[in-house]
Amino acid sequence: MIYNSLSGKKEEFKPIQTPNVGMYVCGPTVYSNVHLGNCRTFLSFDNVVRYLKFIGYNVRYVRNITDAGHLVDDAEEGEDKISKKARLEKLEPMEIVQKYTLDFHHVLRLFNALPPNIEPTATGHIIEQIEMVKQIIHNGFAYEVNGSVYFDVKKYNEKGYNYGELSGRNIDDLIAGSRALDGQSEKKNPQDFALWKKASPAHIMRWSSPWGEGFPGWHLECSAMGTKYLGEQFDIHGGGMDLKFPHHECEIAQGKACNGIEPVNYWMHANMLTLNGKKMSKSTGNTLLPHELFSGENNILGKAYSPMVVRFFMLQAHYRSILDFSAEALNAAEKGFHKLMNAKKIINQLQYKKGTVSESENNRINQLIQDCYTNMNDDFNTPKTMAVLFEMVNKINKLNTSDNMDISEEVFSKMKTTFNGFIEDVFGLQSEEQADDSIVKGVLNLLIELRTEAKNNKNYALSDKIRDELNTLGVQLKDSKEGTTFSIN
RNA sequence: GGUCUCUUGGCCGAGUGGCUAGGCAGUGGUCUGCAAAACCAUCUACGGCGGUUCGAAUCCGCCAGAGACCUCCA
Numbered sequence: 001m002i003y004n005s006l007s008g009k010k011e012e013f014k015p016i017q018t019p020n021v022g023m024y025v026c027g028p029t030v031y032s033n034v035h036l037g038n039c040r041t042f043l044s045f046d047n048v049v050r051y052l053k054f055i056g057y058n059v060r061y062v063r064n065i066t067d068a069g070h071l072v073d074d075a076e077e078g079e080d081k082i083s084k085k086a087r088l089e090k091l092e093p094m095e096i097v098q099k100y101t102l103d104f105h106h107v108l109r110l111f112n113a114l115p116p117n118i119e120p121t122a123t124g125h126i127i128e129q130i131e132m133v134k135q136i137i138h139n140g141f142a143y144e145v146n147g148s149v150y151f152d153v154k155k156y157n158e159k160g161y162n163y164g165e166l167s168g169r170n171i172d173d174l175i176a177g178s179r180a181l182d183g184q185s186e187k188k189n190p191q192d193f194a195l196w197k198k199a200s201p202a203h204i205m206r207w208s209s210p211w212g213e214g215f216p217g218w219h220l221e222c223s224a225m226g227t228k229y230l231g232e233q234f235d236i237h238g239g240g241m242d243l244k245f246p247h248h249e250c251e252i253a254q255g256k257a258c259n260g261i262e263p264v265n266y267w268m269h270a271n272m273l274t275l276n277g278k279k280m281s282k283s284t285g286n287t288l289l290p291h292e293l294f295s296g297e298n299n300i301l302g303k304a305y306s307p308m309v310v311r312f313f314m315l316q317a318h319y320r321s322i323l324d325f326s327a328e329a330l331n332a333a334e335k336g337f338h339k340l341m342n343a344k345k346i347i348n349q350l351q352y353k354k355g356t357v358s359e360s361e362n363n364r365i366n367q368l369i370q371d372c373y374t375n376m377n378d379d380f381n382t383p384k385t386m387a388v389l390f391e392m393v394n395k396i397n398k399l400n401t402s403d404n405m406d407i408s409e410e411v412f413s414k415m416k417t418t419f420n421g422f423i424e425d426v427f428g429l430q431s432e433e434q435a436d437d438s439i440v441k442g443v444l445n446l447l448i449e450l451r452t453e454a455k456n457n458k459n460y461a462l463s464d465k466i467r468d469e470l471n472t473l474g475v476q477l478k479d480s481k482e483g484t485t486f487s488i489n
Numbered sequence: 490g491g492u493c494u495c496u497u498g499g500c501c502g503a504g505u506g507g508c509u510a511g512g513c514a515g516u517g518g519u520c521u522g523c524a525a526a527a528c529c530a531u532c533u534a535c536g537g538c539g540g541u542u543c544g545a546a547u548c549c550g551c552c553a554g555a556g557a558c559c560u561c562c563a
Binding site: 025026027028029034035037038039040041042044045070081167168169170218238239240241242243244245246247269270271272273274277278279280281282283284313316317318321322323324326328329330331332333334335336337339340342381383384386387388389390391394397398400401455458460463464467468471476477478479480481485487 | 491492493494495500501502503504510511512513514520521522523524525526527528555556557558559560561562563
């Protein structure tokens, strides 16, 4: 089941061509560093892709890079964002694009997000966009004025289509609600949107077209690239909630006007990440950058958090809910994450110990395994799935401390596979321990040995010193009947 | 102003017309030289006011508060 923004309901997911799934997600405009809010959307869809793959679908995941300069504001004339930034940073526009594309990739890699199968750029698909404009004009849904081409929303609706179906607006409201003070606009109607804009002399990013030198409209690139790599109609289109209107609304209109077919079957929208109760946004400056979070260099949270903790934190909320960022919430996430990963380590080291098998316990575990799938199948409910994993954590810890197991070997290994699979493959969470280094391990084991000796000699001052000093370094010692083990936070 | 969404216990966050989500924190206990970890037990809920219903935090209405979109934004 997937919640489809177009219908406003959860719907059974039926790919056009099982087991193949075509999925497009709107990528970033690379004119500045990605902030955490941007990351949330990409991580939400990373989980969608991961889960679909996990249950056997063959996903073609396309995510674009918007590198053609779009205007800073809605003015008829004006500077585009990339050129503006290029001027401010004294760089070529394409240097800006390169710089922030690399930053974007770097950050997503830290978050362990899978790269898309295709990552097309807007500037690399100018020809396709021009072709699309031509086709829309040919089909009678667009008009040229003075070197620019606009989509004719009114005509589109007269032909029986419905501009506003995705965002739940009706065109009369839009007309009534728009400011009527732009007498000098060249558009026929204020809600018409640009497919192609004429470039002013100062505009650096420009291309030749049948309508003169100009640049493509923002909404067009996704339609053109989605069509090129996934077909005129494909399965899933994702993006942030804030792109619903007008961006995705326009994409639907363009797809239908160009190809006469519903371009996307399932529209998915990820909700915003807020900071101080307000949406993170580049334009308002209410942002937190990933490196500020990882390094702790910010005056909001007071300490550093690792990418995996942040990823875990986001998984604890549903992708369609607003999630607010706070130090308290992150601290809780950090502890929870370590608890989860610790249980993962335990189950992977644990040997099956035969005991009296309890049928009800067997069933209980099987139910938990099943619940993981049931919850993810219900519109990718990661928080609910996470709750199930924590019930498994409880089971794992119990198995670890008991002398024999009350479940069958088959169920035990099934739980192990499921637990590992959901944490690593579906949720993309990795252990942050760097203790696999054999020297570090050797040294630690030596210290533990010395401490045990000290303890046996009742030299607690020394044994505590070893433990406390290690703790300060982030190494935690745990004493149990079998001996002392360590874990690195 | 228009359209829409949200309001859950100390914090974060799921969820369903009747059956304790989960995480973090707190409290009591087991274990321990003391801790930590783990385990067991346990305490705080569903913005306010009405209505529908045998029963609503879950459905409806009103009120209050917050947010999103209507302009580039994930």
